[in-house]
Amino acid sequence: METxxxxxxxxxxxxxxxxxxVNVGLSAVLRLGLGQSLLIAALRMVVQLLLIGxxxxxxxxxxxxxxxxxxxxxxxxxxxxxxxxxxxRRFAGIYWHSLLSVLAASALVTGFAMVGIIRVxxxxxxxxxxxxxxxxxxxxxxxxxxxLDRFMEGLTTQxxxxxxxxxxxxxxxxAAHPQVRNAIRVGMIPTINSMMVMGLxxxxxxxxxxxxxxxxxxxxxxxxxVIIFMIAAGAALGIFGVVLLAYRRLLSPxxxxxxxxxxxxx
Amino acid sequence: MEPNQPLLAxxxxxxxxxxxxxxxxVSFELTAGNCVGLVAPSGxxxxxxxxxxxxxxxxxxxxxxxxxxxxxxxxxxxxxxxxMIVPQRAIALxxxxxxxxxxxFDLDIYRQRRFxxxxxQTWLQKLGRSPDFLxxxxxxxxxxxxxxxxxxxxxxxxPRVLLLDEPTASLDAATTAQVESxxxxxxxxxxxxxxxxxxxxxxxxxxxxxxxxxxxxV
Numbered sequence: 001m002e003t004x005x006x007x008x009x010x011x012x013x014x015x016x017x018x019x020x021x022v023n024v025g026l027s028a029v030l031r032l033g034l035g036q037s038l039l040i041a042a043l044r045m046v047v048q049l050l051l052i053g054x055x056x057x058x059x060x061x062x063x064x065x066x067x068x069x070x071x072x073x074x075x076x077x078x079x080x081x082x083x084x085x086x087x088x089r090r091f092a093g094i095y096w097h098s099l100l101s102v103l104a105a106s107a108l109v110t111g112f113a114m115v116g117i118i119r120v121x122x123x124x125x126x127x128x129x130x131x132x133x134x135x136x137x138x139x140x141x142x143x144x145x146x147x148l149d150r151f152m153e154g155l156t157t158q159x160x161x162x163x164x165x166x167x168x169x170x171x172x173x174x175a176a177h178p179q180v181r182n183a184i185r186v187g188m189i190p191t192i193n194s195m196m197v198m199g200l201x202x203x204x205x206x207x208x209x210x211x212x213x214x215x216x217x218x219x220x221x222x223x224x225x226v227i228i229f230m231i232a233a234g235a236a237l238g239i240f241g242v243v244l245l246a247y248r249r250l251l252s253p254x255x256x257x258x259x260x261x262x263x264x265x266x
Numbered sequence: 267m268e269p270n271q272p273l274l275a276x277x278x279x280x281x282x283x284x285x286x287x288x289x290x291x292v293s294f295e296l297t298a299g300n301c302v303g304l305v306a307p308s309g310x311x312x313x314x315x316x317x318x319x320x321x322x323x324x325x326x327x328x329x330x331x332x333x334x335x336x337x338x339x340x341x342x343x344x345x346x347x348x349x350m351i352v353p354q355r356a357i358a359l360x361x362x363x364x365x366x367x368x369x370x371f372d373l374d375i376y377r378q379r380r381f382x383x384x385x386x387q388t389w390l391q392k393l394g395r396s397p398d399f400l401x402x403x404x405x406x407x408x409x410x411x412x413x414x415x416x417x418x419x420x421x422x423x424x425p426r427v428l429l430l431d432e433p434t435a436s437l438d439a440a441t442t443a444q445v446e447s448x449x450x451x452x453x454x455x456x457x458x459x460x461x462x463x464x465x466x467x468x469x470x471x472x473x474x475x476x477x478x479x480x481x482x483x484v
Contacts, residue, residue, distance in 0.1 A: 160357040167320055168423065169347035169375040255342040256324060 004214040017042070056130065065124045072133055076103050079137040083144040083242075089152040091249060091261040098144055101241035106136050109234040117226055135206065135227055136234040139191060143235035144242045147187025151243050152262060154179040155250060162257050172251035180247055187239035191232050198228065271334060272297050273459045274319070274349060274427050279328035281314055288314060289483040292328070296427060296459040301449075303470035304463045306480035312463045313354065315480060316429045319461070320351035332427070343375045350425035354432040356416035358404030363415050366404050367422060382422065389418055392451075393444045409436035417445065421452060428452075428460040434469065446473050 020042045027034040062068060080099035084090070110133045114120050120128045155162060158179060165175035198204060206227055210220035252258050272295035279292040288311040296302060306312050317323050319330060321337045330337060337345040359366050368381045390399055393414060407415060413436050420428065433449075434442040446469065453460065461478075464470050470477060 160355070161359060163322055164353075164357040164359065165373075167322060167346060167351045167353070168370050168373065168419070169343045169350075170373050171343050171375075174373055252324070254321060254324065254338065255346075256322060258324075 005212055013046075017046075056126075059126050059130060062126060063122075065122070068124045068126050068129060071126075072129065075130075075133060075137055076106055079106075079141040083141045083148070086145045087149040087152065088265055089149075089156070089262045090265050091152075091246075091263070093249060094148075094246070097242055097245040097249070098148070101144060101238045101245065102137065102140055104241060105140055105234045105238035106133060108237060109136055109230050113226065113230050131206075132227060132230065136230050139231040140234045140238040142190060143187040143239045146190070147183045147239040147243050148246060150186040151179060151183035151246055152250070154182055155257065156259060156262065159257060159259060166255055166257065170255075172247075172253075172255040172257075175255070175257075176247060176251050180243055183243045184236075184239050187243070188236060191235045195228060195232065198224075204228070273300075273333060273457070274461075275331045275334075276319065277329045277331075279315070279318060279330065280326060281311060281318060282326055283311075287484070289480055292480070292483045294478050296461060298457045298459055299453065300459040300476070301453055301474045302459075302461050303474035303477045304461055304480060305467070305470060305477050308465070310480050310484065312480060313431055316351055316353075316431045316461070316463065319429055320346055320349060322351070343373075347375050347423060348425055349427040349429065350420050350423065351429040352416055352420045352431065352433060354435060356409075356412035358407055358412055358415060361404055362400065363402050363404060363407070364400040366415055367400070367419055370419060370423065376423065379423075386418065386422065389421065389448060392448050393441065410438070410441065413437060414441070414445070421448075426458055428458075428462075430460060430462040432463055432465065435465070442469070449473060 020038065024035045024038055026032070027038060059068070059071060077099060080102040081095060083102065084095050084098045087094075110129065111123075113132060114123045114125075114129060118128060123129075155176065162175045162179070166172070194202065204224050204227075207220045207224040210223060211217055250258050250261060274296040276295070277293050280290045281288045292315065294302070304312055304315065314323065318325060321330070321342055332340060332345055332349050337349075340348070359369060361369070367386065370376065371379060371381050386400075387397060390397060395414065399411070399414075402411065404412075404415065413433065417430075417433060428449075430449075434445050437445060449460065450473070452458065462470070462474055464473075
């Protein structure tokens with residue numbers, strides 16, 4: 001592959017690391033106590049990215065669909081688990097709910113993009129599949145975290161309202177749908193916000209990357225539009241799925257609010 | 267309905283809180299026209315029994331039947347529209363008192379029914395409230411006002427069995443007497459019964475015709 005961008009050497013990476021050292025110095029001078037976590041975070045970022053660079057380099061030479069799908073599945077599973085890890089409350093089965101929602105949403109959206117929109121040949125070409133899946137997963141994960149957390153929090157704080165409605169003869173859906181609606185709305189806020197100001201406030205990372213790598217800006221923009229639609233659809237599907245699954249768990253078929261299933265995360 | 271069939275039949279109802287039986291083997295019947303007082307020292311779980319009868323908590327052991335059928339056979343929304351709990355801590359939904367009273371008719375179970383302003387004016391008068399009471403914001407009601415709102419919200423839905431948990435706990439003596447009189451009127455209508463808890467033993471004597479001591483089922 002011909003490259004028309006400047007490759008970055010390890011020496012240049014070290015130069016970039018100086019930028020973080022400035023931050024650490026500031027933290028020390030102002031006694032912000034951020035130095036240690038900044039260093040750890042920076043170190044983790046560097047190690048994780050360098051490792052993933054090697055993995056991707058190896059992966060892009062593979063043409064076995066099973067290996068690529070296995071990697072995609074591992075990524076999906078990590079996203080599903082991480083989404084739950086950031087919620088404040090848990091219930092039995094919450095990890096399965098999250099995994100199932102992330103898997104269904106990302107498979108549907110990424111699959112449609114690979115086969116239907118970009119029409120990659122073969123459809124599992126890792127150079128397209130892995131980065132696009134990664135972007136969909138990252139955003140679906142955030143949406144699921146926010147939506148799930150808000151749903152459980154909403155049911156807990158609005159317990160009296162929900163039970164008052166149930167006691168008056170409401171079905172579980174009538175009693176809880178304001179909480180369902182609110183959770184989905186909150187989960188979608190980051191996605192909708194970022195679409196609103198995209199290009200005005202933020203230049204999206206993927207597009208910037210493609211442009212740096214020498215792609216025609218118009219092409220890069222088109223890719224960006226496709227990926228944003230994928231992200232929005234993936235997040236919406238994932239949040240919708242996970243909130244509905246949680247609703248079915250926390251509001252029993254006997255139209256009872258089962259907050260006793262919830263426990264605080266450790 | 268067969269003659270003399272109880273409205274509400276409770277058999278062997280038991281409730282456990284982490285290994286300990288709160289109450290065990292509670293059995294009683296409510297027949298039409300009955301008003302039964304539920305008495306027990308505080309902390310024995312009167313409120314939990316009320317919640318159990320409304321099936322807001324799952325039944326751990328025993329059975330509840332309304333007119334011979336279990337709540338699941340009725341379908342829970344139908345059952346709760348017939349056997350209605352009015353909790354001690356009254357909760358206002360969004361909006362004014364009027365909104366609270368009218369918006370319950372949006373629930374699927376009441377889609378055939380309409381809000382009746384006339385009967386409400388009558389009740390408000392009996393409770394010594396001006397019609398302006400309807401325009402108060404639900405969230406700003408005092409504890410007593412909220413209790414009145416919640417009682418009216420339940421009464422207007424004409425349930426057959428009322429489960430009243432400390433219905434006058436936050437009311438002054440005069441309003442308490444008015445609420446008691448309204449309940450007596452309400453019970454005159456055929457086919458109705460109520461179960462009532464109160465910390466005021468005099469009120470239990472005034473309003474109910476029989477007592478059920480939960481302390482016996484510990």
